[in-house]
Amino acid sequence: MSEPLRNLVVRRILVALSASSPSLPALEAAVDLASRMQAELLGLFVEDTDLLRLAESPYACEFLYPSAREVPLSPASMESMLRNQAEWARKALAQAAERAKVRWSFRSVRGRVKAVITAASSEADLLAMGRAGWSLGRQLRIAPAKAGHAPGAIPVILLPEQGGPPSPQWLVYYDSSTEAKRGLLAAAQLAIAGPNAITVLIPAAGMELFEKLRKEAGTLLHGREIKVRYRRIDPEQEGSLVQAINEEGGGILVLGGMPADDETE
Numbered sequence: 001m002s003e004p005l006r007n008l009v010v011r012r013i014l015v016a017l018s019a020s021s022p023s024l025p026a027l028e029a030a031v032d033l034a035s036r037m038q039a040e041l042l043g044l045f046v047e048d049t050d051l052l053r054l055a056e057s058p059y060a061c062e063f064l065y066p067s068a069r070e071v072p073l074s075p076a077s078m079e080s081m082l083r084n085q086a087e088w089a090r091k092a093l094a095q096a097a098e099r100a101k102v103r104w105s106f107r108s109v110r111g112r113v114k115a116v117i118t119a120a121s122s123e124a125d126l127l128a129m130g131r132a133g134w135s136l137g138r139q140l141r142i143a144p145a146k147a148g149h150a151p152g153a154i155p156v157i158l159l160p161e162q163g164g165p166p167s168p169q170w171l172v173y174y175d176s177s178t179e180a181k182r183g184l185l186a187a188a189q190l191a192i193a194g195p196n197a198i199t200v201l202i203p204a205a206g207m208e209l210f211e212k213l214r215k216e217a218g219t220l221l222h223g224r225e226i227k228v229r230y231r232r233i234d235p236e237q238e239g240s241l242v243q244a245i246n247e248e249g250g251g252i253l254v255l256g257g258m259p260a261d262d263e264t265e
């Protein structure tokens with residue numbers, strides 16, 4: 001494990017926003033983290049081209065709340081909607097960051113969500129995203145690096161998209177992979193800013209593997225003055241990771257890189 005990774009310094013946090021998850025609580029959590037780490041916040045709104053293509057369909061429509069009235073969608077109306085959401089995100093970021101006296105910037109980029117986030121992540125030390133929309137199934141995987149991009153090059157924190165306690169609870173998924181080691185060391189470093197404790201979630205069908213991975217994680221964390229708890233989750237049980245996160249009271253999940261999706265299968 002390289003020395004720069006063992007001594008993660010967070011100067012810039014990229015917070016990814018999109019039409020699918022414009023969550024104020026997740027944004028507030030990112031601002032709080034930037035304040036704790038004395039880091040700059042880089043806001044990124046993605047104008048999702050998949051949504052724009054969807055709006056080209058003659059069958060595309062939206063249902064207005066609370067009337068439930070059906071209104072046809074068009075590329076023009078979708079573009080207007082995305083612009084409005086981008087402006088909402090910019091204003092929300094500005095207000096939250098200025099209250100916390102956190103340096104910030106914001107930009108809106110059109111493209112596919114994951115590709116845009118991946119490209120922008122090269123400018124930051126940490127990537128923060130809302131947890132909704134990312135698969136946390138029974139076998140969590142991290143997207144592999146591709147030529148010209150390194151989606152696993154910086155740690156990722158998945159933020160809860162509902163209100164939570166002001167002091168974050170750090171959870172980290174550890175399966176012994178290189179990416180998991182990156183995430184574990186990042187979580188340990190982040191925990192120093194508060195609350196000085198992490199919970200390590202270990203996928204293991206049996207106790208023998210669990211103990212092996214627990215000792216391995218303990219070796220990586222040796223010498224760090226933080227409190228560590230270990231919890232076993234069943235990798236073959238659908239929803240076991242989500243259940244563990246909920247039973248731990250939510251919290252911020254730390255990964256070594258972006259979760260893999262269907263594109264990386």
